[in-house]
Amino acid sequence: MLIGGVDEAGRGSIIGPMIVAGVSIDESKIPKLKEIGVRDSKQLTSQAREKLYDEIVRIVDYYHIHTVKPTEIDSHVLQKGLNRLEARVMAQIISKMMVDEVYVDCCDTNPERYKEHIIAHLKSTSHNLKIHSMHHADSINVVVSAASILAKIRRDLEIQKIKKRYHDIGSGYPSDERTMIFIRNWVQMKKTPPAFARRSWKPLRIILENMEQKMLL
Template sequence: MLVGGVDEAGRGSIIGPLVVAGVSVRESKIAKLKEMGVKDSKLLTAQARERLYGEIISLSEHHHIHVIKSTEVDANVLLKGLNRLEAKAMAHVISHINAKEVFVDCCDTNTGRYRDYIASHLETVPTIHSLHHADRINVVVSAASILAKITRDAEIKKIRKRHRDIGSGYPSDERTMLFIKDWVGRKKCPPAFARKSWKPLRLMLEELEQRTLI
C-alpha cells in the first residue's frame, strides 16, 4: 500500500509563493525514510535538505509539487479563504500521488473541517489523516515538507537574483521589511512578488494612499 504525506512551505511569508508538496511511499519503505535522516524540514540544515531532496524522490513512488503565486494568495486572503486555498492545493497534490492513506499537516484549528475541505475537492477520496504538526510526527509528511521547503527556497533565490537583499521573505525578518518599505517608498506600489494582503504591507500602502491625498 502507498502512504502519502502532504505539507506546505511559505504560508506565513510576505514575499514569494506558497508551496504545497506531497510524496507517496510504499509502507515497507517508510522505515527507510527515518534511516535516511528525514525529519521536519525546519529541523534540518540547508545542506541536509539538499541531500535528502534527491533521496526522497528516488525512494518515493510518486511526488508532486504545487506552487501558488502571491497574487492568488492575496485573492484568497481578501475573501478570508487562505485555509480553503491550501486545502484545495493539498487535494490537487493528493490526486497526483496515488496513495490509499494520506497524512496532511493541518493549518486549520479544526482538523476534521480541514480534512473535509480537502475531501470536497477530490473525486476519489483516500483515507485522510488531518493532523496538527504532522511534519514533526509523521515521517512521510516530513519528507513532503523537505520537498516543499527546497522548492520554496529555489523560488526565493530567483527573486533574490534580481532584487538582491530581500532577506528570508518573512515579516519577522528586518531585512525583508526594509526591502519592502524602500520599494514602496521609491515606486509607490508593492512588489509584484509580495503579498499585499499581509498586514505590514497593507498598512504601508494605506499610509502611502493617505499621504497622496494630503
C-alpha cells in the same frame, strides 16, 4: 499499500509563493526515509535538506510539487479563504498520488474541518481514501516530513531567484526587518508593491495605506 504525505512551505511569508508538496511511498519503504535522516524540514540545515531532497525523490514512488503564486494567495486572503485554498491544492495533489492513506499537515485550528475541506475537493473515485488531518504532522509523520523537505527546498529556490535579481530581500517573512525595509523602500520608490509580494498581508497593507494618506496631504 501506498502512503501519502502533504505539507507546505512559505504560508506565512510576505514575499514569494507558497509551495505545497506531496509524496507517496509504499509502506514497506517508509523505514528507508527514517534511515536517511528524514525529519521535519525546520529541524534541518539547508545543506542537510538539499542532500535529503535527492534521496527522497529516489526512494518515494511519486511526488508532486505545486506553486501557489502571491496573486492567488491575495485573492483568497481577501475572502478569508486561505485555509480553503490550501485544502484545495492539497486535494489536487492527493488526487494525483493515488494513495490508500494520506497524512496532511493541518493549518486549520480544527483538523476535522480541514479534512472535510480537502474531501470536498477530491474526486468521487477517492471515496475509500483514509485521510489523517493533523497539527504538526511534519514532526510526527516521516512521510509528511519528506514532503516538507521537498516543499522547503522548492520554496528556497524561488526565494533565491528573487534574491539573485533584487539582492538583499531578507528571508521573505514579515518578522524579518530586512524584508520589511526592502518592501518599504520599494513602495516608496515605485508607489506600488513588488509583484512577488503579498499585498493582502497586514504589514504591507499598512505601508500602502500610509503611502495613500501621504499622497492626499
